[in-house]
Amino acid sequence: MATRPSTGCGCAQVVLHAARGRSNARIARETGLHLDTVRCWRGRFAAQGLAGVSDRERSGRPPSYTALQVAEAKALACRLPAETGVPLARWSCPELAAELAARGITGLVSASTVRRWLRDDALKPWQYQSWIFITDPEFRPKAERVLDLYARTWGGVPLGADEYVISAEEKTSIQARCRCHPTLAPGQARAMRVNHTYGRGGALAYLAAYDVHRAKVFGRCEPRTGIDPFMALVTQVMSTDPYASAKRVFWVVDNGSSHRGKAAADRLAAAFPNAVLVHTPVHASWVNQVEIFFSVVQRKVVSPNDFTDLTEVENRLRAFEDRYNATAQPFQWKFTTSDLDDLLARLDRHTADHPEESSAAVAA
Missing domain, CATH: 3.30.420.10 (Ribonuclease H-like superfamily/Ribonuclease H)
Structure with missing residues (x-):
């Protein structure tokens, strides 16, 4: 079975060897290419010149989901489930996939596909970090x-x-x-139990x-x-x-x-x-x-x-x-007073950018 012709230096070698009058069998032997590949490139160059050795357009597999669907999936992942009426504390990829299908944003979509979409933007909605505002005036x-x-x-x-x-x-x-x-103590290929x-x-x-x-x-x-x-x-x-x-x-x-x-x-x-x-x-x-x-x-x-x-x-x-x-x-x-001042400056900037969070902390 013939292999798909390869572009690049392999094609150039076929053309150069052919210009020296060598046979297809010898070209295949000296370049390491399949005989059918040599025959294909040599024929295309003879018929079309340089235009024949460029790689042809390939349609490839059409995308299963549109860019809009992917964007809507990421937007949903960036919202708290409770804000969307879903009784969950955090999104997981299987839950997101099910919710996307239920809302009609996509058809049936796998959790691995959703995970791949989120990975492109380093989104991990199943993880969380806790934080607390400074309340001590001193x-x-x-x-x-x-x-x-x-x-x-x-x-x-x-x-x-x-x-x-x-x-x-x-x-x-x-x-x-x-x-x-x-x-039980650990053993070969076995952790402590x-x-x-x-x-x-x-x-x-x-x-x-x-x-x-x-x-x-x-x-x-x-x-x-x-x-x-x-x-x-x-x-x-x-x-x-x-x-x-x-x-x-x-x-x-x-x-x-x-x-x-x-x-x-x-x-x-x-x-x-x-x-x-x-x-x-x-x-x-x-x-x-x-x-x-x-x-x-x-x-x-x-x-x-x-x-x-x-x-x-x-x-x-x-x-x-x-x-x-x-x-x-x-x-x-290694944490010094200079690091402390840098930390407090970052917190001040965050509070200035998000005054509603600071107000909520004071009210609490």
């Missing part, structure tokens, strides 16, 4: 104080060698889930204080969070050197009920005169470095959760603290 000064402490300054003055920065927080409700069948069914063995709170510049963690487990458990953590740290004899120890905390407001600052200062409580802005726990440590704990200690009881949870957390403190290095914190 967001910048509070955040600046924390970021300055990470850079070892306070009020524009560098911290001394006998001043320390502690980041503290509580990780609530770490459960002891005892799997009904033993966890954890039984879905489990018995509950209770829950505890894990409180941690992280020395930002020394990368040292102090932790304790408590039945629940509260003022007393938090002050027990403070006492655990402040009763040991170098913190007991330090000039100042800054405690960076969020606005949780265990250490909220001026009352918490006064309580801390009364118990330890060299301790200074520093709050992050409201809804800005991401500024607190101990949250990074908690993410490490979640990945390396807690998940997958398979503990026989709470004692095993406590023992695992204590052992991990020792392991972590033996090799840890300070986090490479």
Whole structure:
């Protein structure tokens, strides 16, 4: 069966060889083209000259959907389903395909076709991101104080060698889930297997204080969070050197009920005169470095959760603290006050462009 003639240098080679008086068989052998391809191109050149060697127009398969239908599909994907009367939280490609057919925008269309249309414009309506407006009127000064402490300054003055920065927080409700069948270790071409069914063995709170510049963690487990458990953590740290004899120890905390407001600052200062409580802005726990440590704990200690009881949870957390403190290095914190100003400027521009969103946030 003859192959379709190919354009380009293959056609040019056929014409050049033919001009030298060579046979079709020799041309096919020397160019690597099929004999029928050589015969076709040579005949067309002989009959039509250069016009015969150009590729002919091909109709190809006609498009199944018009550009208007594709545009309407993308427009539908860019609207919330609830706004169109569809009781869905998010669009999926199968749901979009069904809705397009139901509205008569297209006929029956596959989900893969809809996905291909959306991919052209990087539309992924099944994904979502959450966001929150800044509501703390003192967001910048509070955040600046924390970021300055990470850079070892306070009020524009560098911290001394006998001043320390502690980041503290509580990780609530770490459960002891005892799997009904033993966890199986990973094997060749097999991931670790954890039984879905489990018995509950209770829950505890894990409180941690992280020395930002020394990368040292102090932790304790408590039945629940509260003022007393938090002050027990403070006492655990402040009763040991170098913190007991330090000039100042800054405690960076969020606005949780265990250490909220001026009352918490006064309580801390009364118990330890060299301790200074520093709050992050409201809804800005991401500024607190101990949250990074908690993410490490979640990945390396807690998940997958398979503990026989709470004692095993406590023992695992204590052992991990020792392991972590033996090799840890300070986090490479790169978010500075300049980055903070850039962030706030972007938020101001967004608020100016979308005043209705800002009004809704204030009303909420």
